[in-house]
Amino acid sequence: MVLLRKIKERIKKIIPKSKEKKAKPATTAKPKKRVFGKAAVSKQKDAVLLGTQEVAVGKTKFSTPAPTKETRLIMEELPVSYGKDKIALQIRDTHWLHTYWEVTGQTFERLKHQLGIAFNGARMNLRVYDVSHIVFNGTNAHRFFDLDVGYANSWYVETAPGRSWCVDIGLLLASGEFIKIARSNIVYTPLDGPSSITDEEWMIPEEMFARLYGMGFGFGRTSPVGKAWQERMKQALFSGALASPGMASMASPVKKVPKQRKFWFWVNTELIVYGGTEPDAKVTVQGKEIPLRPDGTFSLRFALPDGKQVIPCKAVAADKLEEQTITPIVTRETK
Amino acid sequence: MNKGYLAIVLHGHLPFVRHPEHENFLEEDWLYEAITETYIPLIVVFENLVKDRVDFRLTMTLSPTLISMLTDGLLQERYLKHINRLIELAHKEVDRTRWQPEFNILANFYLGRFYQARNTFEKYHCNLINAFKLFQDLGKLEIITCGATHGYFPLMDVVKPSVRAQVKVAVSHYEKNFGRRPKGIWLPECGYNPGDDEILKESGIKYFFTDAHGLLHGTPRPKYGVFAPAYCKSGVACFARDLESSKQVWSSIEGYPGDYLYREFYRDIGFDLDFDYIKPYIHPDGIRISTGMKYFRISGRDDKLPYNPHLAQEKAAEHAGNFMFNRQKQVEYLYDLMGKKPIIISPYDAELYGHWWYEGPMWLDFLMRKVHFDQKTISMITPSEYLGDNPRNQVVTPSMSSWGWKGYSEMWLQGSNDWVYRHLHEASERMTELARQHSQNGSNGVMTRALNQALRELLLAQSSDWAFILGTGTHTEYAVKRTKEHLVRFTNLYEQVKANAIDEQWLADIEYKDNIFADIDYRVHQ
Numbered sequence: 001m002v003l004l005r006k007i008k009e010r011i012k013k014i015i016p017k018s019k020e021k022k023a024k025p026a027t028t029a030k031p032k033k034r035v036f037g038k039a040a041v042s043k044q045k046d047a048v049l050l051g052t053q054e055v056a057v058g059k060t061k062f063s064t065p066a067p068t069k070e071t072r073l074i075m076e077e078l079p080v081s082y083g084k085d086k087i088a089l090q091i092r093d094t095h096w097l098h099t100y101w102e103v104t105g106q107t108f109e110r111l112k113h114q115l116g117i118a119f120n121g122a123r124m125n126l127r128v129y130d131v132s133h134i135v136f137n138g139t140n141a142h143r144f145f146d147l148d149v150g151y152a153n154s155w156y157v158e159t160a161p162g163r164s165w166c167v168d169i170g171l172l173l174a175s176g177e178f179i180k181i182a183r184s185n186i187v188y189t190p191l192d193g194p195s196s197i198t199d200e201e202w203m204i205p206e207e208m209f210a211r212l213y214g215m216g217f218g219f220g221r222t223s224p225v226g227k228a229w230q231e232r233m234k235q236a237l238f239s240g241a242l243a244s245p246g247m248a249s250m251a252s253p254v255k256k257v258p259k260q261r262k263f264w265f266w267v268n269t270e271l272i273v274y275g276g277t278e279p280d281a282k283v284t285v286q287g288k289e290i291p292l293r294p295d296g297t298f299s300l301r302f303a304l305p306d307g308k309q310v311i312p313c314k315a316v317a318a319d320k321l322e323e324q325t326i327t328p329i330v331t332r333e334t335k
Numbered sequence: 336m337n338k339g340y341l342a343i344v345l346h347g348h349l350p351f352v353r354h355p356e357h358e359n360f361l362e363e364d365w366l367y368e369a370i371t372e373t374y375i376p377l378i379v380v381f382e383n384l385v386k387d388r389v390d391f392r393l394t395m396t397l398s399p400t401l402i403s404m405l406t407d408g409l410l411q412e413r414y415l416k417h418i419n420r421l422i423e424l425a426h427k428e429v430d431r432t433r434w435q436p437e438f439n440i441l442a443n444f445y446l447g448r449f450y451q452a453r454n455t456f457e458k459y460h461c462n463l464i465n466a467f468k469l470f471q472d473l474g475k476l477e478i479i480t481c482g483a484t485h486g487y488f489p490l491m492d493v494v495k496p497s498v499r500a501q502v503k504v505a506v507s508h509y510e511k512n513f514g515r516r517p518k519g520i521w522l523p524e525c526g527y528n529p530g531d532d533e534i535l536k537e538s539g540i541k542y543f544f545t546d547a548h549g550l551l552h553g554t555p556r557p558k559y560g561v562f563a564p565a566y567c568k569s570g571v572a573c574f575a576r577d578l579e580s581s582k583q584v585w586s587s588i589e590g591y592p593g594d595y596l597y598r599e600f601y602r603d604i605g606f607d608l609d610f611d612y613i614k615p616y617i618h619p620d621g622i623r624i625s626t627g628m629k630y631f632r633i634s635g636r637d638d639k640l641p642y643n644p645h646l647a648q649e650k651a652a653e654h655a656g657n658f659m660f661n662r663q664k665q666v667e668y669l670y671d672l673m674g675k676k677p678i679i680i681s682p683y684d685a686e687l688y689g690h691w692w693y694e695g696p697m698w699l700d701f702l703m704r705k706v707h708f709d710q711k712t713i714s715m716i717t718p719s720e721y722l723g724d725n726p727r728n729q730v731v732t733p734s735m736s737s738w739g740w741k742g743y744s745e746m747w748l749q750g751s752n753d754w755v756y757r758h759l760h761e762a763s764e765r766m767t768e769l770a771r772q773h774s775q776n777g778s779n780g781v782m783t784r785a786l787n788q789a790l791r792e793l794l795l796a797q798s799s800d801w802a803f804i805l806g807t808g809t810h811t812e813y814a815v816k817r818t819k820e821h822l823v824r825f826t827n828l829y830e831q832v833k834a835n836a837i838d839e840q841w842l843a844d845i846e847y848k849d850n851i852f853a854d855i856d857y858r859v860h861q
Binding site: 053056058060062154193195216304305 | 362430432433529552559560562586672687690691731735740757809810823
């Protein structure tokens with residue numbers, strides 16, 4: 001959370017002035033600093049499950065090796081605020097929500113004025129409501145909990161699957177009173193297992209469903225025992241026991257530096273054969289005719305493996321009356 | 336009589352990358368690589384299957400951004416330059432490897448492949464959409480659409496007009512290119528958010544896909560698991576992925592692509608050869624990139640063996656046979672269990688075939704032939720055909736889900752990329768505001784152009800590819816640049832429209848650069 005806050009604080013530019021700026025390329029010496037770095041990605045990669053190999057392959061679609069050094073446009077930065085009190089709620093997965101908000105300077109001023117001394121003891125507070133199956137009117141949630149969010153403007157909130165949620169951003173006074181500044185939209189966290197609701201018309205025995213469930217997840221035709229099996233399998237699935245470790249087992253370490261670095265080194269040899277003759281002569285090397293430059297010179301490049309290469313080079317004059325052959329012999333061995 | 340169906344789905348998508356202002360732009364290579372290694376090889380497979388009278392069925396997404404790039408004159412021209420450069424390189428390689436027979440064979444092999452790529456490209460008048468359309472019109476390929484710029488719908492929950500715009504723009508664009516409306520859609524990243532099916536229905540779409548848990552965790556429980564589709568309350572059908580068949584191709588441990596005889600993706604001459612030699616074929620700034628000429632097989636060890644195309648081909652045939660055998664067994668079992676013919680949905684990224692797994696298209700070719708000639712248990716089918724034969728299905732509300740990492744939205748919503756959403760959502764709200772305010776406008780020249788361009792910029796900013804790249808943490812500069820650039824252009828347009836003072840020169844400039852969706856109508860964003 002601290003990291004998140006630090007990242008938020010780094011976005012500090014004013015709203016761009018539209019008319020004057022044109023999108024002209026400029027030569028900037030160094031590329032923009034990467035503010036939004038690796039964060040939690042590398043940690044989370046270990047808890048790999050569904051979708052990891054797809055991510056690995058997906059990455060190869062974008063297999064550019066390094067950032068281009070090409071000239072960058074003059075870019076205004078994105079605004080840090082939009083001048084409205086607002087809070088939005090999104091779902092990350094079955095248990096986690098993400099929320100971001102903005103509280104305007106004017107609102108703070110107004111509250112400061114209204115609350116007087118009480119303002120000093122107040123904390124920015126995120127109140128998370130479980131509003132499942134009701135029409136929420138602000139007071140009738142099943143339950144709620146508070147999170148002290150300080151100077152942050154976004155947060156990840158841990159909740160539970162299969163419930164509806166709503167959040168308020170506001171001030172929590174020392175007296176315990178909560179003053180709402182803005183209320184979010186309502187979201188519904190997905191279930192983390194099969195629904196307990198079955199359809200009368202499309203009923204199937206528990207056991208058969210368990211079998212189909214497992215097969216859908218790729219477990220073949222093991223013999224199930226209803227609920228217990230579902231539980232076990234569900235746990236295995238979402239705890240990563242069946243996870244494939246991702247790229248590591250497929251990648252060759254040559255151009256990527258893996259985590260446990262092995263010091264690598266390789267050497268290859270090539271041979272350049274070059275020469276010259278009259279520009280209108282014909283030259284063959286090992287029986288194959290090769291092109292000459294306008295000035296009669298040529299240059300050939302070969303990968304040179306271990307072994308002996310015998311390289312007869314023959315030049316024949318344009319009038320075919322004279323010819324010469326020179327045969328370098330090159331041997332390579334590796335100790 | 337067959338006992339079940341197999342529906343293979345290939346999802347073809349690349350984000351819109353087109354930089355006319357630069358002679359040579361690194362990220363445009365994504366398209367050229369995919370054309371050479373995936374799209375053309377697949378087209379050649381289809382051609383051969385049709386020629387040999389093999390009846391096959393394949394469902395394929397061609398995302399609107401991919402279609403836009405394949406039909407763009409500038410990119411087509413640049414592709415020809417690209418393939419010609421590769422042909423030149425391959426000629427040089429044939430010479431250079433004269434004393435290394437095992438690599439010389441490969442250099443010749445690649446030379447042949449590059450010539451074939453160029454010939455195929457030219458045969459379809461440099462527009463590969465002609466090829467895909469041909470196979471759809473022949474009834475072998477069912478082409479489905481995707482979000483206009485592959486925006487991720489579950490994270491547009493607070494701005495439904497954007498979901499609507501992504502769908503409507505995609506459907507219009509599809510119609511323009513294929514002469515008919517799409518029957519199905521591949522939701523970007525299979526990102527399903529309950530309720531979005533209503534938006535699909537508005538555009539006449541009949542089906543979409545989710546990952547296995549999308550249906551398995553749906554309400555009520557699906558009677559047939561993932562082996563039959565279910566209707567959402569709106570009547571749009573949901574087909575869910577079968578992970579068993581997926582694993583055989585996707586899994587990095589047990590999947591086919593990891594076989595030691597197959598070509599090693601990471602050993603490319605662009606990286607392996609001497610700099611002075613390879614310089615003309617990598618990026619002009621001297622940055623080494625993949626050329627597509629790779630000489631080694633996976634081998635199962637660091638010290639790699641040379642690639643042998645014949646052995647690899649035999650292995651692909653073996654794997655195709657194995658895949659088919661497993662599907663047969665799976666279908667036979669399910670048929671008995673369900674009392675109904677199951678349908679197995681096997682979706683993959685198209686780029687998996689050819690680009691990542693070089694032998695993929697060959698495997699697909701073998702599979703189609705074996706299914707057609709060697710057995711009767713399973714038939715290949717498209718989702719539309721299945722729904723035509725099986726119109727009665729259970730009604731289920733699928734669960735919010737994706738096929739991304741961990742099955743929900745975390746890939747696109749984590750520390751490295753969550754910052755974008757407050758800006759994207761604000762821009763969406765502003766776009767809706769503009770669309771409503773100007774919904775009665777006639778074609779008032781500049782104002783309409785600015786409004787249309789605003790929607791283009793918004794859609795381009797919404798590409799989930801940017802958040803994905805940020806999430807992977809590698810080479811993120813480009814993704815950050817694109818996100819910010821499009822959002823800033825949008826913001827400028829918004830302010831200019833509000834002030835009724837459009838900078839025409841600047842507008843013309845960004846219309847030229849971000850020229851996707853020529854016929855876009857900003858009013859769809861409501």
